[in-house]
Amino acid sequence: MSHLGQAPFPKTRFRRTRQSPQIRALVQENTLGVGDLIWPVFVRDGEGVEEPVASMPGVMRRSVDKIVEAAREAADLGIPVICLFPYTDPALKTSTCEEAWNPDNLSNRASRAIKDAGIDIAVMSDVALDPYSADGHDGFVVDGKIINDETVDALVKQALSQARAGIDIIGPSDMMDGRIGAMRDMLESEGFQDTMLLSYSAKYASAFYGPFRDAVGASGALKGDKTTYQMNPGNTDEALRLIERDLSEGADMVMVKPGMPYLDICRRVKDRFAVPTYAYQVSGEYAMIQAAALNGWIDGEKAMMESLLCFKRAGCDGILTYFAPAVAKKLHGLR
Structure with a gap:
């Protein structure tokens, strides 16, 4: 059965439009551009520090001065957004997480430093308590249970501290109920009407986060798992309700979040709501590609580019990816 308006073979030969790079480019349905990239980076204390993350080859924890250099590199490459994640000193982690809204915590210092340097890049933040929690959870833990409403109050304070530090895009990743409305009310009332909220709306309880938890120092602290607040990987309709x-x-x-194992969710979200939709190519996805490439099992550069193009095909407007600088250089023809 032929497609409507499509002649049967041999009048229709699909290989005609694959015969040269020029023709393939002409008929390509989806493209990846530098403007699609958000670069997640890890901030640590110290000065002049670039510390490799063992489980994420090529990724560094950087001190604030080095984060400024990274932001300048990203801006020069045309990457529109850099996203900050803190590697907090264990001595500052408590069950009450006050460091999360400390005006001088690592993320806030890094944001101000980027803004003070006059770098033409948007700054995104992470809102969740796990980098500051002695328990390693995104919310407060009381008698072994992650409590919702008290956590939301704390997350609002954290978001306010970030808005005051110049963050352009606040990224709540905690998956507590009601936190977006509470943050939006706060931002409006405090005069931050232009501060954006990029909600981690459909964040799954995934095995692909392991290297990230190493990078922010949350692995050792985590007690139990996050299945009471992050999504069940078996659910799709729930994701649409969360987005709505x-x-x-x-x-x-x-x-x-994650990305590649959840492309079906990306497509359903974009088709249903037609809103700016993003995916996070998380640490485990990145680490798998890098490990296979380093072992010579795959062509790492081609796998990197293909993996990101698939997000665009699934309907994403952009991707958080640790590959961002390498992808930008590839797209610009740089090495």
Whole structure:
């Protein structure tokens, strides 16, 4: 059965439009550009520090001065957004997580430093308590249970501290109920009407986060798992309900996390809501590609580019990826 308006073979030969690079480019349906990239980076204390993350080959924890250099590199490459994640000194981690809204915590210092340097790049933050928690969870833990409403109050304070530090895009990754509405109300009342919320709306309880937890120092602290607040990997309709809720509460953009194992969710979200939709190519996805490439099992550069193009095909407007600088250089023809 032929497609409507499509002649049967041999009048239709699909290979005609694959015969040269020029023709393939002409008919390509989806493209990847530098403007699609958000670069996640890890901030640590110290000065002049670039410390490799063992489980993420090529990724560094950087001190604030080196984060400024990274932001300048990203801006020069045309990457529009850099996203900050703190590697907090274990001595500052408590069960009450006060460091999360400390005006001088690592993320806030890094944001101000980037802004003070006059770098033409948007700065995104992470809102969750796990980098500051002695328990390694995204929320407060009381009698072994992650409590919701008290956590939301703390997350609002954290978001306010970030807005005051000049963050352009606040990224709540905690998956507590009601936090988007609470943050939007706070931002409006405090005069931050232009501060954006990119909600981690459909964040799954995934095995692909392991290297990230190493990078932010949360692995050792984590007690139990996050299945009472992060999504069940078997669910899809729930993701749509979460997206709808967050949009109704004031989210400007939404995210699906992880990325490649959840492309079906990205497509359903984009088709249903037609809003700015993002995915996070998480640490485990990155580490698998890098490990296979380093072992000579795959062509790492081709796998990198293909993996990111698939997000665009699934409907994403952009991707958080640790590959961002390498991809930008490839797209610009640089080495």
